[in-house]
């Protein structure tokens with residue numbers, strides 16, 4: 001594979017990002033979710049990164065804001081969702097580059113906590129751990145090892161407990177699929 005690089009998305013990338021999400025997931029849920037998030041007032045284009053090889057978008061990652069809600073507080077965080085690499089370019093390090101550069105971008109914006117719903121064999125390599133062990137739970141039914149959290153700075157998770165609240169844009173899709181194909185209904 002030719003070399004690739006990571007950069008924030010631009011308006012010219014919108015259709016290619018839609019296409020790579022469709023190609024990687026083989027359905028439109030995440031592709032539509034990305035468009036809905038982009039059209040919302042919570043969108044930060046600096047936290048929507050693309051992997052570029054030649055003139056082709058081969059991967060995409062997004063970090064929409066979420067909150068961790070408890071009776072005492074509403075703690076800001078971001079979700080890592082979605083992450084995609086085009087099937088022709090998977091297992092070549094593109095996903096890892098998107099995650100690592102994405103987490104650095106999140107740190108640069110002062111974010112402290114990242115939530116992910118994903119494969120328990122993939123995300124722990126970046127430091128993600130089951131969220132429930134920290135007292136952070138999902139607003140939907142999900143296996144504990146699939147719902148993970150990462151503190152981006154030392155102490156970020158100290159004393160943080162509650163239920164994650166996703167942006168309304170996630171309500172527009174009936175669910176999300178994890179890397180093992182399991183579909184989770186975010187509305188349940």
Ligand SMILES: CC(C)(COP(=O)(O)OP(=O)(O)OC[C@H]1O[C@@H](n2cnc3c(N)ncnc32)[C@H](O)[C@@H]1OP(=O)(O)O)[C@@H](O)C(=O)NCCC(=O)NCCS
Nearest residue numbers: 024083084085090091092093094095096117118119122179
């Ligand atoms: C999951 C995904 C983003 C990984 O990106 P990638 O560029 O292929 O991954 P990398 O090359 O950085 O890393 C390769 C490692 O990831 C693992 N991996 C790749 N796809 C995986 C998957 N679907 N589930 C679990 N692990 C996976 C590989 O086994 C490999 O592990 P190893 O380093 O121990 O050998 C990519 O396969 C993809 O887009 N899949 C379809 C969409 C998806 O499931 N997105 C994640 C939603 S939570």
